[in-house]
Amino acid sequence: MSENKPYILVEWNDTETDAKGWLCAYNFVNNYCGGGTRMHPTVTAEEVVRLATAMGYKYNACESKTTGGCKGGIAYDYRAPDAKDVLRRYLIAMSPYIRCGVSIGGDLGVDYGDVLDILDDIGIGLPQTEAMRNDPEQQKRIKDHDDVCKMTYDGFTMYDMITGYGSAAALDEAWKFKGNGNGARVVLQGFGCAGASLAYCLDKWGYKIVGISDANCLISCEEGLDVKKLVATRKPKGEMDPQAFDPSYAVRSNTEWLDVDCDILVPAALEDVINAGNVDKVKASLIVEAANIPVTPQADAILAEKGVDVCVDFITNMGGIRIYEVVLFGLVEPEPNAIAEDTMNIIRRQTRRVFEEAARSGKTTRQVARELFAPAKSGHPDMPTI
Numbered sequence: 001m002s003e004n005k006p007y008i009l010v011e012w013n014d015t016e017t018d019a020k021g022w023l024c025a026y027n028f029v030n031n032y033c034g035g036g037t038r039m040h041p042t043v044t045a046e047e048v049v050r051l052a053t054a055m056g057y058k059y060n061a062c063e064s065k066t067t068g069g070c071k072g073g074i075a076y077d078y079r080a081p082d083a084k085d086v087l088r089r090y091l092i093a094m095s096p097y098i099r100c101g102v103s104i105g106g107d108l109g110v111d112y113g114d115v116l117d118i119l120d121d122i123g124i125g126l127p128q129t130e131a132m133r134n135d136p137e138q139q140k141r142i143k144d145h146d147d148v149c150k151m152t153y154d155g156f157t158m159y160d161m162i163t164g165y166g167s168a169a170a171l172d173e174a175w176k177f178k179g180n181g182n183g184a185r186v187v188l189q190g191f192g193c194a195g196a197s198l199a200y201c202l203d204k205w206g207y208k209i210v211g212i213s214d215a216n217c218l219i220s221c222e223e224g225l226d227v228k229k230l231v232a233t234r235k236p237k238g239e240m241d242p243q244a245f246d247p248s249y250a251v252r253s254n255t256e257w258l259d260v261d262c263d264i265l266v267p268a269a270l271e272d273v274i275n276a277g278n279v280d281k282v283k284a285s286l287i288v289e290a291a292n293i294p295v296t297p298q299a300d301a302i303l304a305e306k307g308v309d310v311c312v313d314f315i316t317n318m319g320g321i322r323i324y325e326v327v328l329f330g331l332v333e334p335e336p337n338a339i340a341e342d343t344m345n346i347i348r349r350q351t352r353r354v355f356e357e358a359a360r361s362g363k364t365t366r367q368v369a370r371e372l373f374a375p376a377k378s379g380h381p382d383m384p385t386i
């Protein structure tokens with residue numbers, strides 16, 4: 001199995017709408033793999049494979065001994081009134097794989113709670129292997145994980161804070177490693193689960209958030225946006241409330257997000273948003289991939305030539321899986337402060353390791369990260385075949 005050849009890729013066509021979907025398991029560890037399910041009109045099979053691959057690397061970078069990488073994807077508008085029905089039919093179609101240990105949760109456009117509700121309803125419950133189901137200690141820790149995800153930290157549920165704060169830790173570590181000081185200007189694409197808590201944390205640490213885009217618009221302000229207010233007033237699905245915009249904000253099309261001057265760019269929404277067609281607009285010296293696969297390979301090569309550093313997705317946004325790992329295996333007390341500290345520490349440690357090795361070897365941070373965290377390639381003996 002080469003990096004681009006996953007263990008399994010399954011395609012689904014909805015019977016009621018024109019939605020299509022895919023489930024990709026890149027690799028298994030102990031017959032188990034994990035990843036989210038995304039819903040967006042632009043999702044493709046190729047994208048789902050790339051995302052599943054990134055999950056395999058991500059579990060390895062978070063020092064997991066228990067989980068391989070997978071991803072689900074549905075090409076459909078997550079804002080459509082029947083989006084949840086489409087998700088339900090997709091999960092029913094994929095249920096033989098989910099029952100075997102392909103553990104899919106939420107991702108862009110899909111709430112984890114909706115996935116769990118549907119899986120409960122169709123009699124699967126939390127996706128897990130037979131061995132996990134039969135282990136009472138594991139069952140207790142699964143409950144600990146559910147409980148801790150609902151606890152709060154800085155006003156966010158742990159589930160909503162962990163990816164954003166982890167990504168903020170990667171950004172801060174890389175920015176300081178590059179010899180920079182406080183007060184850097186940051187532009188973010190995306191203000192959902194990952195983006196909102198990331199913006200809040202960076203604002204708290206003294207970074208100046210000068211631009212944010214969501215599915216509807218881009219807002220910017222050289223003096224810095226009022227992040228606390230934007231977070232407090234945000235709507236479901238990560239949409240900012242225009243009523244909370246100060247008259248001093250410039251409001252434009254979200255396609256103009258690369259036009260805002262900044263030191264650090266944070267894609268925290270969609271894939272391939274920095275690509276050969278727009279990479280020449282990047283003026284920042286650091287890109288922090290809070291989103292999965294936001295930079296295309298072509299753009300990556302150009303960024304390397306321009307000397308722009310990248311905090312790689314599978315390290316930067318590993319918070320959500322690290323929390324699962326440490327609680328399920330009893331490595332950290334299931335308590336918000338301990339979990340937040342552990343997650344930010346490991347992300348800082350892996351980020352520093354990659355930046356130090358890149359500086360030493362002259363390779364890009366992505367090359368180094370891929371070399372350091374290539375996962376073991378293994379399959380599943382009982383997987384249904386197609």
Ligand SMILES: NC(=O)c1ccc[n+]([C@@H]2O[C@H](COP(=O)([O-])OP(=O)(O)OC[C@H]3O[C@@H](n4cnc5c(N)ncnc54)[C@H](O)[C@@H]3O)[C@@H](O)[C@H]2O)c1
Binds near residue numbers: 318320
């Ligand atoms: N949520 C997590 O815990 C988590 C963990 C790891 C990685 N990620 C990655 O982070 C990214 C975002 O996930 P999320 O969970 O925050 O999703 P989400 O659905 O909560 O939020 C998505 C955000 O993107 C915005 N958006 C949609 N289309 C846009 C456009 N064209 N321009 C600008 N913004 C747009 C939405 O308005 C929303 O603010 C994805 O790549 C996901 O894979 C998320």
